Amino acid sequence: MENFNYIRPAKVADAAKAMKKAKDGKFMSGGMTLLPTMKQGLASPSDIIDLSGLKNxxxxxxxxxxxxxxxxxxxxxxxxxxxxxxxxxxxxxxxxxxxxxxxxxxxxxxxxxxxxxxxxxxxxxxxxxxxxxxxxxxxxxxxxxxxxxxxxxxxxxxxxxxxxxIPKKCGYAKFPNPASLYAMVGVFVAQLADGSVRVAVTGAGAGVFRVPEMEAALSKKFAASSLDGIAVKSKNLNSDMHASAEYRAHLITVMAKRAVDAAK
Amino acid sequence: MSETGTGIGARVKRKEDQRFITGKGNYTDDINLPKQTYAYFVRSPHAHATIKSINTAKAKKMPGVVGVFTGEDVANDKLGGLICGWMIHSKDGSPMKAGPHPVLAQGKVRYVGDHVALVVAETKELAKAAAAAVSVTYAVLPHVVDVADAMKAKAPVHDVAPDNRVFNWSIGDEAATDAAFKNAAHVTKIDLVNNRLIPNAMEPRAAIGSYDTGTESYTLYTTSQNPHVARLVISAFHGLAPEHKLRVIAPDVGGGFGSKIFIYAEEVACVWASKHIGGRPIKWTAERSESFLADAHGRDHVTHAELATDANGIITGFKVHTKAAMGAYLSTFASCVPTYLYATLLSGQYAIPNIYAEVDAIYTNTAPVDAYRGAGRPEATYVVERIVETAARELKIDPAEFRRKNFVTAFPHQTPVIMCYDAGDYAAALDKALEMSEYSSFGERKSAAAKKGKLRGIGLSAYIEACGIAPSAAIGSLGAGVGLWESAEVRVNPVGTVEILTGSHSHGQGHETTFAQLVSDRLGVDINNVSIVHGDTDKVQFGMGTYGSRSGAVGMTAISKALDKIEAKAKKVAAAVMEASADDVEFKNGTFTVKGTDKKMAFGEVALSAYVAHKFNSAEIEPGLKEGAFHDPSNFVFPAGVHICEVEIDADTGVTEVVSYTAVDDFGNIINPMIVEGQVHGGIVQGIGQALAEGCVYDKDSGQLLTGSYMDYQMPRAADVPNFKLAFTCTPCPSNPLGMKGCGEAGAIASPAAVMNAVTDALGLRDVAMPATPQTVWKAMQPMKKAAE
Structure with a gap:
């Protein structure tokens, strides 16, 4: 880990100012990602602006x-x-x-x-x-x-x-990466106050994304069986030694169904 | 034997745990010496490359740098290379092809993580920063990481082995085995991969090397399972210093699992380099990522096996061909693992008249492979128990009954692969395991699971292993470079407290408790008045260390023999003091009595008498009460048992859950059932880890270690395993007076086959590769699903 300046401002405005002044600053909240990254030498910010002083x-x-x-x-x-x-x-x-x-x-x-x-x-x-x-x-x-x-x-x-x-109901189902326990596929399903349904997937792609086909099917009937036969295409999904894109695509449907079943 | 009290058989809580769990252990990294410096190693980023040049000039000028050393310095100083201590000859009679393994790379690097240069600085951070400034120019060579491909590699790992083959070794009678196959009613064939594992001891390797310029002697503190062997090798083979000028201390060690048996480059480099920086101590503590890269890995076999049976389902022949990865260099005991610790166990618990096995040991551009909990025996058990299970399924015989009808039932039993089983009752363990696992009602549980979308499977593993490798003369004839006896010294202090000096080494096994129990049992001394001294070559006479589940059967037997001598001597002293004949003196529960009289002396009184020497003629009885013994066993010991695993597989995701696990083990007589159960628990979890979670992966294209951290290398967790159902059967071992076998590795030996037999049973498949991760199982299920559609 390289040396860095450490600043712990008490006000949001001061935090922004500190960032402006820093050569290559990083905001840190819990530090649960930043610190391991720095330990591995994958990040070496000039300034750490610790937001825990904001006490919000x-x-x-x-x-x-x-x-x-x-x-x-x-x-x-x-x-x-x-x-x-x-x-x-x-x-x-x-x-x-x-x-x-x-x-x-x-x-x-x-x-x-x-x-x-x-x-x-x-x-x-x-x-x-x-x-x-x-x-x-x-x-x-x-x-x-x-x-x-x-x-x-x-x-x-x-x-x-x-x-x-506040939704009518919602549920989350995660399939953890067996080693890291990060979401390899996580699906959050929500039936909003207006009755519309949103389905968001994490872990499987470059970033979190919604699944319109699933949302449409669940809007008609909010039940796991509505998702039968609906699968996300594997083309743009992540692929690594723990899960191929095809496996992730399969898990998205499984986890979406479980999220619907778990929705409260 | 009683489960209460403090003697043999008692469930005594571990004496050492109070200090360990309150952070008061004394591990190598806890030790700091005056004027200490810190080491960091420059490691190869390539799987295989020629070193064109190393420029250390910039690093040497960095702040706080005390010294930078390369392979050239090692060569100039004529420091010997790392050795493999067991000579194996190929079946054509040629010796194994051991490539050079310098302490710092010379000319070539052969795996990612290979040690290239040592940077020594005032702090670890400064050493690390300077290491980044060491400039190494490489010319990259083609590499190979998979053992299955390695014989066709473009650039051999070592010139001495052009096809990367270290040896082609065989055991058993090929012609007789071929004949058995010709006459077989049925032949079962299977191809298996025993996945490569990374050891992951909780404490990473560490060393402090120092040189005393006054006495011209070295001291090495290190995380070793066998400090005397380390001293012997560093002295005799590296040529650092004669043994009396080298002290090796292995203080508290936080887990080994085999990975701390070996003599590694880093430890040797630190102690060697200390002399070159004026004797300042050099400390190195591996970062976890270095442990992943550069601790000796385990397993990594590719095997084809065939089993012949007659019309009655009796096994008549067994043929095995194994390719065993050695990694880029032959580690200290690498060569004996896939040979004498593996193929000699291929008879399992079965009376197999004909066995032939051939093993190709193969270099790959990966970390060296050596003994890891079980060392060869898990690999053997995996082959035997997977093919036996498969044969039973093919023959439509209940797998438990197929095993039973082929069990060895008469002892001693000479197998066709060297081993002579001395005692056992395999059916007793099977019966007990079937009962405890409720084997007969498995069908009901399978149906119930199916109703909730789970595929339930059951698998057996009837393992045998051989611990306490011996006798020394026999293993010497098989190529071992050392003898595998053990030593002990018992020092009774004048007040009757006892110090045991043992060549065994505890790194989690609980010797401070179990060894004290033996003394308590024999001498009637409170276990708190017994201390165990180990792990320091200046304190303890030569010993062989702890591995291969040997400390009970071999180490404690040496203590027991020394205690015999103590008792005999103490009787003489007691007889003199009580004015009786030594033959009339009896010793029981810590008290000496004279037959037919009311005369008695407590053990402590006799000890004091022995030291004050007032009441006997010192010309007839020497003062003092201290005795030593060396014990060289007459045979291996053969723990065996039956493990039964049940799994449920989530048909939607491929997730496998171990839902029930029964282990019935015969360890002979047991000193402390609580500690033994702990060993079994740990072993089973390690084996479940191998079966379902742990898999070391090197990238084929780049040669990089992909599973280089816990983000990608999955260790088993407490939540991944059920409560285990354990029981013991007992056939006392006839080759040692305590009747003990070994228990440290059994769990890891038995469990992978039990788990994978359950997984394949659940899926109705012949084989699923280990580790059976969710993705692997899901992929394996796809053809079944397609067929069902």
Whole structure:
């Protein structure tokens, strides 16, 4: 690991300023991806701007939506009694991220801003039609996630909260990579308040994506059997030693059905 | 024998665990010496390349750098290369083709991770930074990573073996076996791959090498399972220093599984280089990624086997051909693993009249392969138990009954492949395992599973293994470079406390507890008044270390023999003090009594008498109470048992879950059932890991290790295994006075075959490759699904 400057601002504006000044700065929330990457020498930022000083943590359940502050650790999302009532599928997703260490350090803001193609949260954001609150603006999830490890965030822009509309029901089913336990395929299925259905897939492609054919079928009838015979084409899916694109395509349908069955 | 108390057979909690689980262990990396420096190794990024040049000038000028060493320095200093300590001859009589293995690469690199240069600096970070500044120019050569392809490789790994074949060895009677096949009513054929594994001890390898310029002697602290052997090799073969000028200390060691038997380049380099930096100690602790790259790997066999049976389902012949990967260099005991530790066990638990096996040992551009928990015996068990299961299925005989009708039932039993089984009751273990696993009602569980979309399968593995390799004269005649006896010294202190100095080495086995139990049992001493000293060549007489499940049967027998001498001497002392004849003195529960009188002395009183020497004539009885013994066993010991595994496979995803696992083992007499159960648990989990999770993958095209971290190399986890059902049967071992066999490897030996027999049973397939990961199983199911459609 190379040496770096460490800054821990207390205000969002100061964090943005620090980033502007840095030669090659990185925002760090829980550091669950950044630190291992730095240890392996795959990243060597000049400045680490630690966002934990912002102390923006908490889950607030409103009548129509749930707002989770960016600095909220996964364990607090998973353990929120209010969230378990409002969006149980989201609480369950948070409880299945990484391991206990990760869940007590990693944050929703960090996960969303990093947009790891195998991260869990992006699928929930996209399927639930979440709004990403940043230091500068509010962005629909559909606009926010732009590809592998990339988002619509500008260099100095910081995720401050994620707002999830409360759906009728939703569910998440993950098939973990047997070694790393990251999502090899994760499918989040949501039946929104207006009755429309959104299906978002993580782990299988370059980034999180929706499956219109499945959404259409489930909009007609929200049941696992509606997905019989519907499969995502394997052409653009990830392929590695753990799962070929064909296997991932197959798992997407299996996991989508399980997510529908698990939806509450 | 009682399960309570502290003697033999008691479930004594491990004495050493308090310090281990409270972070007070003393591992190599915990030790820091004055003026210590830190090492980092420059490693080959290529699977196979010629080194055109190495430029260390820039690195030498980097901050904090104390020294940079390359193969040239090693050659100039005439430091000998790494050796393979077991000579194998091919069937044509030619000796194995051992290529040179310098401590730092000379001229060529042969696998990704090969050690090229050693950088020594004031801190590990500075050493690492300077290592990045060492500039090496390579000319890349064609490489080969798969053992199946290696004999056709374009560029041989070593010039001495143009077809990459180290040896072509055989065992058994080929003509007789061929004849048996000619007369066979049925022949079962199978092709198997025994997947390459990476050991993953919890503590990575580490070393501190130092040179005392005053006494002109070296000290090496290292993560070794056998420090005396390390000293012998570094002294006699590397030529670093005579043995009395080299001290090797293996303090607490956090797991070995075989991977810490071997003498590796890094450890030798550190102790050697210390002299060249004015004697400052050099510490090296492997990063986990270095462990993946450069610890000796295990297994990696490709095998074709055929089994002949007569019209009654009796096995009449067995033929095996195995290609065994050696990696890029012959590691310390690599050559004996796929030969004398493998093919000699191909008779399994069965009375097979004719066996012939041929083994090609083959170089590949990969990390060296050597002994890993079980070492040859898991590979043998896998071949035997997979083909026996397959034959039973083909013959439509219940696999349990097929095994039973072919079991060895009379002992001693001489197999056609060297081994002479001394004792066993294989049917007893089978009966017990069938009962505990509720074998007869499996069909009901299969139907119930099918209703929830799960394919349920059951698989057996009736394994035998050979531990405590011996006797030394016999293995010497087979090519071993060392003897495989063990030594012990018992020092009774004047107050009656006891120190045991043993050549065995504990790196997780619990010797501090089990060895103390033996002493407690024999001398009536509280186990807290017994200490075990091991792992330091300056303290302990020469010993052979711990591997191959030998510390009980061999190491404890040596202690037992020394205790015999202690008892005899103490009786003499007691007799003198109590003014009786030594023949009339009896010793029981820690008290010496004189037959027919009420005279008695406690063990501690006798010990004190022995040291003060006031009450006997020192011309007749020497003062003191200290005895030593060396024990060279007359035969191997043969643990055996039956494991039964049930799996459920998710038909939608290919995920295999081990839902039930029964293990019935015959380890002879058991010192501490709790520790033995722990060994069995660990072994089974390692075997389940091999069967379902662990698979070392090198990229065919680039030669890079793809499974170089836990992101891609899947270790078994606690949540992946069920609670195990364990039981023991007991036929005491006749070749040692304690009646003990070995237990450390049995679980890992038995379980891969049990799991894979269950997986293939569930899928109705002849074979599924290990590791049967979800993807592998899903792919295997596709033709079945298509056929069903």
């Amino acid at each position: 943590s908490g889950v607030k359940v409103g009548s129509k939506s749930v707002t989770i502050q960016a600095g909220t650790i996964h364990a607090d999302v998973a353990g929120s009694k209010d969230l378990k009532k409002a969006i149980p599928g989201l609480a369950k997703l948070a409880g299945g991220i990484g391991d206990p260490h990760v869940r007590h350090k990693g944050t929703i803001g960090g996960s969303v801003a990093n947009n790891d193609p195998a991260a869990d949260y992006p699928s929930a954001c996209l399927a639930l039609g979440a709004t990403i609150h940043t230091s500068d603006r509010k962005l629909a999830a559909d606009k926010f996630f732009t590809g592998m490890f990339s988002t619509a965030l500008k260099d100095t822009e910081i995720v401050t909260a994620v707002e999830f509309p």
